[in-house]
Amino acid sequence: MDLGLSEQQELLKNAAREFLENECPEQHVRDMEEDDKGYSPVLWQQMAEQGWQGLLIPEEHGGAGFDFLDLSVLLEEFGRALVPGPFMSTVLGGAVPIMEIGSDAQKAEFLPKIASGDLIFTLALTEPSARFDESGVQAKATVSGNEVSFTGTKLFVPDANVADYMIVAGRSGKGVTLGIVATAQPGVKVTQLQTIARDKQCEVVLDGAKGQLLGAEGAGWAALQPVLQKYTVAECAYLVGLSQMDFEIAVDYAKERVQFGRPIGSFQAIQHKCADMVTDVDGSRFIMYKAAWAISSGQPAKDTSIAVNMAKAWCSEATRRVVAHGQQIHGGIGFTKDYKIQLFFRRQKRAELAFGDADFHRELVAQQLGL
Amino acid sequence: MDWSDSPEQAAFRQQVKDFIQKELPERYRSGDESEELSGGWQADRKSDNAEARNSAIAWADSLAKKGWIAPAWPKEYGGAGLSTIEQFIYNQEMAEVAAPMPGGMGVSMLGPTLIVHGTDEQKAEHLPKILSGEVAWAQGYSEPGAGSDLASLQTRAVRDGDEYVINGQKIWTSGGHLADWLFALVRTDPEAPKHRGISFVMMDIKSQGLSLRPLINMGWKHHFNETFFEDVRIPVKNRIGEENRGWYVGMTLLDFERSGIAGAISYKRGQDQIKQFLDTAEGKAFKRVDANMVRLELADRAIETEVLFNFAFRIVSIQNRGMVPNYEASVNKMFGSEVHQRLARSETKLWGLYGNVWDPKSKYAPMGAQHVQDYVGSVPHTIFSGSSEIQRNVIATRGLGLPRG
Numbered sequence: 001m002d003l004g005l006s007e008q009q010e011l012l013k014n015a016a017r018e019f020l021e022n023e024c025p026e027q028h029v030r031d032m033e034e035d036d037k038g039y040s041p042v043l044w045q046q047m048a049e050q051g052w053q054g055l056l057i058p059e060e061h062g063g064a065g066f067d068f069l070d071l072s073v074l075l076e077e078f079g080r081a082l083v084p085g086p087f088m089s090t091v092l093g094g095a096v097p098i099m100e101i102g103s104d105a106q107k108a109e110f111l112p113k114i115a116s117g118d119l120i121f122t123l124a125l126t127e128p129s130a131r132f133d134e135s136g137v138q139a140k141a142t143v144s145g146n147e148v149s150f151t152g153t154k155l156f157v158p159d160a161n162v163a164d165y166m167i168v169a170g171r172s173g174k175g176v177t178l179g180i181v182a183t184a185q186p187g188v189k190v191t192q193l194q195t196i197a198r199d200k201q202c203e204v205v206l207d208g209a210k211g212q213l214l215g216a217e218g219a220g221w222a223a224l225q226p227v228l229q230k231y232t233v234a235e236c237a238y239l240v241g242l243s244q245m246d247f248e249i250a251v252d253y254a255k256e257r258v259q260f261g262r263p264i265g266s267f268q269a270i271q272h273k274c275a276d277m278v279t280d281v282d283g284s285r286f287i288m289y290k291a292a293w294a295i296s297s298g299q300p301a302k303d304t305s306i307a308v309n310m311a312k313a314w315c316s317e318a319t320r321r322v323v324a325h326g327q328q329i330h331g332g333i334g335f336t337k338d339y340k341i342q343l344f345f346r347r348q349k350r351a352e353l354a355f356g357d358a359d360f361h362r363e364l365v366a367q368q369l370g371l
Numbered sequence: 372m373d374w375s376d377s378p379e380q381a382a383f384r385q386q387v388k389d390f391i392q393k394e395l396p397e398r399y400r401s402g403d404e405s406e407e408l409s410g411g412w413q414a415d416r417k418s419d420n421a422e423a424r425n426s427a428i429a430w431a432d433s434l435a436k437k438g439w440i441a442p443a444w445p446k447e448y449g450g451a452g453l454s455t456i457e458q459f460i461y462n463q464e465m466a467e468v469a470a471p472m473p474g475g476m477g478v479s480m481l482g483p484t485l486i487v488h489g490t491d492e493q494k495a496e497h498l499p500k501i502l503s504g505e506v507a508w509a510q511g512y513s514e515p516g517a518g519s520d521l522a523s524l525q526t527r528a529v530r531d532g533d534e535y536v537i538n539g540q541k542i543w544t545s546g547g548h549l550a551d552w553l554f555a556l557v558r559t560d561p562e563a564p565k566h567r568g569i570s571f572v573m574m575d576i577k578s579q580g581l582s583l584r585p586l587i588n589m590g591w592k593h594h595f596n597e598t599f600f601e602d603v604r605i606p607v608k609n610r611i612g613e614e615n616r617g618w619y620v621g622m623t624l625l626d627f628e629r630s631g632i633a634g635a636i637s638y639k640r641g642q643d644q645i646k647q648f649l650d651t652a653e654g655k656a657f658k659r660v661d662a663n664m665v666r667l668e669l670a671d672r673a674i675e676t677e678v679l680f681n682f683a684f685r686i687v688s689i690q691n692r693g694m695v696p697n698y699e700a701s702v703n704k705m706f707g708s709e710v711h712q713r714l715a716r717s718e719t720k721l722w723g724l725y726g727n728v729w730d731p732k733s734k735y736a737p738m739g740a741q742h743v744q745d746y747v748g749s750v751p752h753t754i755f756s757g758s759s760e761i762q763r764n765v766i767a768t769r770g771l772g773l774p775r776g
Contacts, residue, residue: 001380001456002373003681003688009372069372251771266774268760271767278766279702286681287674289372297375310674366670370646 020081032084033198039085054115061111072292079241086159094121124154141170148179160202174218181211197350236288243319246344280318313361394433396426412471466633477501477508483625511541511555528557547596571617630683657737659723698770705762708752718742
């Protein structure tokens with residue numbers, strides 16, 4: 001039993017932090033908020049050279065063959081730097097489903113190009129019902145041999161504006177069915193939403209959009225479960241890094257900001273908020289890594305399942321408490337667009353809502369506990 | 372990162388499990404944490420009930436043979452010299468079955484202080500009696516005017532030849548009425564800065580002039596006492612360490628594991644027991660009909676307990692890597708005690724009006740009224756051993772480097 005990072009994870013973390021401090025500074029985060037694509041193709045290629053898009057992908061398909069726990073370490077750094085762009089959509093929403101469900105031919109076709117930074121993917125799961133359960137998938141899927149076509153509206157699809165392909169979930173007579181769908185075709189219409197995090201979530205209207213069948217017809221929901229578990233924990237990892245940085249900025253500010261002739265950080269009212277922030281951040285980190293470890297090390301399915309639900313339930317609320325304290329400690333300056341703390345506050349909400357907020361996961365925890 | 376045992380850790384865990392299976396007396400096998408049992412080993416040892424007395428002695432003897440009364444002490448002093456990770460596994464397994472821990476304050480506080488600062492004569496006199504269970508120790512630190520600000524304590528010890536003459540009062544003397552000896556911090560130099568005029572002394576609790584008065588708590592239990600000193604004379608050789616250095620002597624820590632894992636295990640067991648009870652007809656009858664809110668509250672408590680487990684694992688991971696925990700131990704204490712209170716509140720809420728019933732033997736008491744009793748009993752947990760406010764101060768100043776007010 002040991003809750004520290006391995007030597008390899010330390011190296012990955014340090015390399016990622018150094019790289020992102022240089023290549024993804026605050027100004028880049030701000031620029032991408034107003035950029036139509038929402039990401040920088042130059043940075044995207046640099047990240048591919050670091051081996052990040054292919055971190056999880058096996059070496060035989062051009063990746064680095066690291067495990068999911070290692071990816072979580074990297075994503076914590078992404079949260080810290082608020083890295084904009086389609087990284088999680090591509091890795092968790094594209095590479096992971098293909099690795100978990102895809103045929104050998106699909107793996108050979110797509111994984112090397114994801115690893116090299118040549119393809120952007122996303123997962124088109126949710127619909128206007130905004131549900132994360134199986135009954136939320138109502139778009140129509142029609143299967144013909146190895147092909148599938150989809151008709152319906154997918155909503156809150158991240159980065160569909162720049163994705164080359166989408167993993168689409170629809171429903172045929174046999175149940176939830178998945179397909180790999182190219183976005184550049186007449187049957188796909190993508191409209192960006194303006195969101196709190198100024199990220200690129202989209203409405204995607206499918207009208208007979210064609211693609212390759214992924215996995216067996218009707219077996220899509222069960223096949224998606226490991227994907228959703230990983231994506232959920234990935235969002236937690238992002239939240240851990242985000243809240244850690246928010247907390248560090250707030251503590252630094254409390255040491256420097258002088259009122260009544262002394263740093264405000266010398267007042268217990270501020271000190272106790274900071275103590276609660278570090279408790280929430282640390283609590284988030286370990287419950288997230290416990291879930292990542294359960295996935296990575298292949299713990300029994302019921303243990304992994306509740307670990308994931310507990311992690312997202314806790315991280316969603318604990319990190320919200322952290323960023324709220326971060327705002328309060330900063331006072332008025334924190335409410336301005338120019339000051340950096342608000343970037344964290346707004347992005348926390350996106351990740352809190354992604355793949356189910358605390359209410360959603362708490363209910364699943366209660367069910368699994370037999371309450 | 373790994374939440375599972377290494378092969379060596381698994382082997383040691385099995386050794387502890389086998390020992391418990393073989394040696395734990397029947398009396399302590401119910402997993403019941405009520406005060407008459409596990410909390411009451413010290414009472415059992417002096418009980419009129421032969422079964423209680425024999426069980427207490429048998430368990431202490433079994434532990435003593437392994438050096439497991441004081442598993443963290445070095446072997447040369449009669450301990451087992453366990454590494455921090457082994458201590459952690461030992462504490463985990465003992466907590467899983469709610470086994471009583473006979474050592475008490477003698478093992479956790481006085482022994483380490485003697486091992487580091489005591490003379491050979493002091494060690495020879497006191498350490499064996501702690502290990503044999505012959506002498507139980509109580510702590511005399513807090514005073515009516517010295518709580519969170521402990522160093523302001525005023526109980527005076529005046530040197531008179533080979534003796535100190537002690538006058539003053541201590542409070543919150545846990546288990547003083549069951550103890551044989553007392554260790555205390557007393558003021559030997561009232562002129563010096565407050566941390567530098569304190570000495571660490573030991574005394575027989577039956578010393579002339581020392582009297583105890585029960586301080587009944589709000590749960591109607593006798594746990595605490597007030598301790599009064601009126602010209603109590605103790606030999607100077609009962610001082611540990613140098614005169615006026617007692618504050619620092621009292622801060623001594625051996626290489627004990629500091630995870631506080633027992634709390635998380637106890638809360639988890641309590642939640643498991645509720646689930647089992649709710650599956651029974653009796654449990655279903657007690658459960659409030661409008662239970663959906665509290666159902667989700669209990670899910671939150673389970674999640675918080677998981678967070679607490681991880682905080683405990685973190686501490687032992689730090690120690691196992693040869694480092695000393697900083698603010699992390701304060702996080703455990705603060706968070707653990709606050710989870711405890713929320714848990715007791717949620718559990719009591721599950722029973723609606725039946726949350727009134729205090730009598731454990733009443734037919735109207737769900738699960739022996741343990742939750743409402745815990746609702747009251749957990750009140751001091753955010754106060755003793757450094758209140759939640761003090762812990763947050765420590766986290767902020769020592770941990771985060773914020774300036775002191």
